Amino acid sequence: MTTPDIDTITDVTVLSEGNWHAGMDVHLSDGRISAVVPAGQLPHGPRVLEGPGGHLTPGLVNTHTHLFQAGLRGIGEGLPLLAWLSAVGEEAALLTPERAYATAAAAAAEALRSGTTTLVEHMWPHPSSEVHDAVLRALRDSGVRALLCRGVADRADRGRKWGFDPRLMQPLKEALAHTDELIAAARGSRVGIGVAVPNPRCLTPEGMATVRDYADERGLSVSLHLLETTTDDAMCRAHAGVGAVDYLERAGFLWERLLAVHCVELDAAGRATLARTGVGISYNPLSNMRLGSGIAPVPDMLAAGLRVGLGVDGAASNDTQDMLEALRIGAYLQRAAHRKADLLGFPEMFELATNGANQVLGLEERPDGIQVGMQADLVLHRFEKDYACLPVRDPGATLLTCASNRTVAVVMVGGEVLMRDGEHVRLPSAELAAGLGFTAA
Template sequence: MTPGTITDVTVHSGGRWLPGMDVHIADGRVTALVPHGELPYDEVVLDAGGGHLTPGLVNTHTHLFQAGLRGIGEGLGLLAWLSAVGEEAALLTPERAYATAAAAAAEALRSGTTTLVEHMWPHPSPEVHDAVLRALKDSGVRAVLCRGVADRADRSRKWGFDPRLMQPLKEALAHTDELIAQARDSRVDVGVAVPNPRCLTPEGMGAVRAYAEERGLPVSLHLLETTTDDAMCRDRTGVGAVEYLERAGFLWERLLAVHCVELDAEGRSTLARHGVGVSYNPLSNMRLGSGIAPVPEMLEAGLSVGLGVDGAASNDTQDILEALRIGAYLQRAAHRKADLFGFPEMFAMAAGGANRVLGIEENPDGGVRVGMRADLVLHRFDRDYACLPVRDPGATLLTCAGSRTVAAVLVGGEVLVRDGEHVRLPSRELAEGLAHSSPCGD
């Protein structure tokens, strides 16, 4: 990629806002961060005067196909909601999978997500998974595509997974190898996704962990989103969900536990001891009435916590800046502490809180630094008078910014979003794809 420069911008770096800086980019990475005009440059990537530059954010959990299911199951609790979504998942075609994944990835980019973790539901059609990978490549977003697997069937989903969506575990893992080969030399990495602890037998857990460890892959697992995991595990095995996983050897440093709303002190200690990471999904947990994840207690226990948006069927947007704000406010309300999770803490969580577990380049302070991948977001707060005046850029980002203030998004130094529009995927095409991806559009 041709070297270039983002000029005359205020940069968030090292915990401070540095005004009047030039950010030099080459080979997809930041090569210099210097006062404006200090180093010569030929190619201007962005003339950013008056803008504020941050690293891109990492959405640690989503279901891209749910971009075609907005508003489904409104007012239903988790199990009833899952049944409604499952009926739609059984109808998923490669064409729908591509259209929804492309639209969701473009929407995520528009709010400043530069890396997303796609937790695919198990599906017997390899072509569905292939279509999602193709959409991610076309969008240009950086991604971890976690391919869904399960080996215990139960149509009710109380102790197992919908058999209509399953295929033999050996076949699913063999196809994951094919995805790895297809993703080579792209911005997409591959992992494995497990619906919940109830969907794999102990033998299946052993096979999935061995497979993932042999290939250095992360595994994403829904865990304790509600009390169901614990109740079902105790009923069937005599122990809670975390102990069930531990006995099966399914807790290790490449496992990302998603939600963890009902994770108690003993469970937090156990996950931390094994190096497990957590994805915090505040808006989805609110929408489904699941509860509030004990994030301060997780961090105190030593767990790595990243921010998740979840799928559009339980959040209805892919706006990570909305999740950033509400994620902070929800914890403040629950703990009655107005100073809990300010901009530095929330932004560090969103920019890299679970990156180690996922195998993504780490960014411990959520700042721009020399040597990092040029996954960057340019905000122009004056695009929306409701963000003015800017007394503190961090406070503005946390409390009132959104996709409307995102002027540009770069991944690997490539501008993918400019003035709110994806440069590769026109809005009209995305809208048409979503219209035709819904049952009423068939």
Template sequence: MEKMTDILSDVTVFTDGRWQDHRDIHITDGIVTGIHPSVSRGDVTRHVIPGFVNTHTHLQQSLMRGMAENTGLLEWLRLIGTETVQITPERAYLATVAASLELLRSGTTTVVEHMWPTPSSAVHEAVIRGLNDTGIRAVLGRGIADRADASRRWGFEPALLSPIDDVLAHVAGLIELTADSRISPALAVPNPRSITKEGLAATRAFAESHAVPVMIHLLETITDDVMCHEHLGMSAVKFLEAADFLWPQLLAVHCVELDSYGQDILAERGVAVAYNPVCNMRLGSGVAPVVSMMERGIKVGLGVDGAASNDTQDMFQAFRIGAYLQRVANKRADILTFPEMIDIACGGANENLGLPAVVGGVSVGAPADLTVIQFDRDYATLPVRDPGAMILTAGSAAIVDRVLVDGEVVYRDGKSTRVDEEELIEGLSRLTT
């Protein structure tokens, strides 16, 4: 285990909303304790930004790449659900490690995992082991639902469900199991149509009493509204509002079809949103109204979603396309610039997820979750006229020199410092479909 506990020397760092060159970043016990002018005055080639926070993914889907191509959301869900039922602890472990390393190499230091419900404690333990082995920080959402439907048209695959009380007892155990680690448990509701009002009440009560965040897919397409109207006689947002399930511990994922009323309610109740631009493109779902949501004061974070609906776990891709899609949708080139996008991608939804705030770049007192960039690793990012513009428009995993989590170097020169990647590749290659 490689540990950096002293100084990143003579770097250009994005801090306080701007680039500052020839700086030393002091790190003590995993915390940034100072950013000072450097005594060295060399040719600065390293640039430092906060690590990306991937606010939404499904790690197990790293073994399901390319599935259900050219299908819409409901058909995609049926196919992925069948595959998810068959997950084993071994496959869950390999998927978690593979996806986490892919995130780390694209500058991500925190992953927010939205697990599909599964009754297997061994699968959950395998995911935790995989996260711990890679060293990434994680918010681990344990799936919870209580409305079964074998057709998966409006509910959830019955084989994946457990009684609500059993799920909550399991999460209590996960809280103890992950204490003093980089993993913090959460609750993950698949969508409004997969849970009853009573299930939502139990979920919120547990979340508040145990101080854990909750996440829910919401209006990725109009399906949530169609099904909620069919079975409950009201829209998805009104169902969540009636169930008193909109509050500042909630992360709503996607929100592509969130109308003005829904945006107003989420803003009023302090709900944050996970924006997943590449997945929404791949499945043809649409473009989330991010600019409108932010104008209302909704906190927005960035996500890649699972590799079965995105096909990569590349945060640079989501970072760039997330900005470009909003410029197309709003017909403006002057929005979501690098400073705005870095706040979204590194801390937009952190408060709702129980994570430290990240605003304006690297800051003293924050965890040393940092990405070190070297543009000269890729001629496609040279010459560097504007570091932020270069990261946004041309950045890729190729320019990541190293990634630190809690001050520990967990990724360097294209390789994990913790995981034997050749052994990982052998394990993945042995898997059969």
């Protein structure tokens, strides 16, 4: 059962074109914004969300997560990336459709609670098609807008030196055939389908050509972990004689629908190559901090013309799905690294978090905040719900520096209210908690 769509949000302060506009009514129709006008200028519809005192923004776009890791919080704490990957791989090999559904539903609900209305799920390859099907069902049940990237590979890491467990292999032809089934199953929902590749070494050159042709023919995006540490470069140099970016470029695997995730070790030459080929970036500050991977050179990426979005990564390396936390720490981390207090303020970080990589991902672009015609994926903040956010001198500064899921009053996707005061209206907290009970064993 779904909540009826909202017709009008009344007398609210709206973020639009970089400014906050008080006393506005926002009218919705067929899941989109039909008008933004001074309060009372147009008749209200029958289903009203009272907005006085609230601040309305577009929803956040989480450009990278692994939903199944909601069952792996705290795993491998203190381990470096490759050892951590081995621990996570052991759990991934044991993943069942039931666990895949429970973790995906819980992670999607948690993401919504911090104002995320769109998420990009980078699935690890898995030989069970039922596991992937279960994640799609969970996303549809949660109501979140999502891009579900189905994991594929054609070369396993049999020596366990670069992080892809052989037990997760599935013939590439079978994996892509099942991706077609997912596309059909998702049609008409809020979930789109893409392809996910664990890292550059997981595909042979022939495999890259196959995946690129497949994605191009269907207009799909591809998500790829790239240069989270120096391992990608080291492995590509050892086996192909070139670094990871050159390896991908030689195979024709850099293009405008590829999302490169992390890119902590992306140098100036690599940034120029990715910018020239139209590749997008997913910046995951908390995960990179947790695993000791380093700091992605985001200011340099933006200066090179790269499109950069914000991500939280999976709960095994971040431990939450909180985009507001990633928004704040993503800015603070760069300020500390560059010793510049005015680096990546609210306008820049909010652009990353709502629109930075949307074009690469095939998502609706929304560079100017709330505007007529856009999807009604909206977040209503009530800063008075948390005295630690008061007084509000500048709503943007408040959102960046001290807002949290405690201030998120309502989250809607396509005009449908999915979250009220921290509770998912479709998926009760008790059911979500019960679904994660297996992790205590």
